[in-house]
Amino acid sequence: MAKVNPIDVQKHLKGLDYPATKEDVIKHAEKNGADEELKALLQDLPDEEYAKPTDVNKAIGQVE
Template identity: 45%
Template sequence: MADMPNPIEVQKHLKGMDYPVSKDTILSTAKDSGADQAILDALGNIPDREYDGPNAISHELSANNG
């Protein structure tokens, strides 16, 4: 399994989003900001639901990589 991307790097690529956000919005925002494939892959593995803030996203990233 791939290493989890640095949460700070992930959040850099997600700044400026208005929460709550969908998984699709998270992925498109990261892609538009130039996130690398490891970040996009990690975000692609989070559950498809609404996220109410950056901590919710970081929590899912760490939960899905354990």
């Protein structure tokens, strides 16, 4: 899987209310037009609550 740009991730998560669950993150990214690669990556995130946008980016870095 190719690396995803953290700025691109945050573009798709703009407006998401934190804390957010994995499911919240995925649904919000889909609503904002995330491509299949990003959606697949988000599906691989740990099933936890994310307190802030940087927590999502850190989790993505661990699954990439």
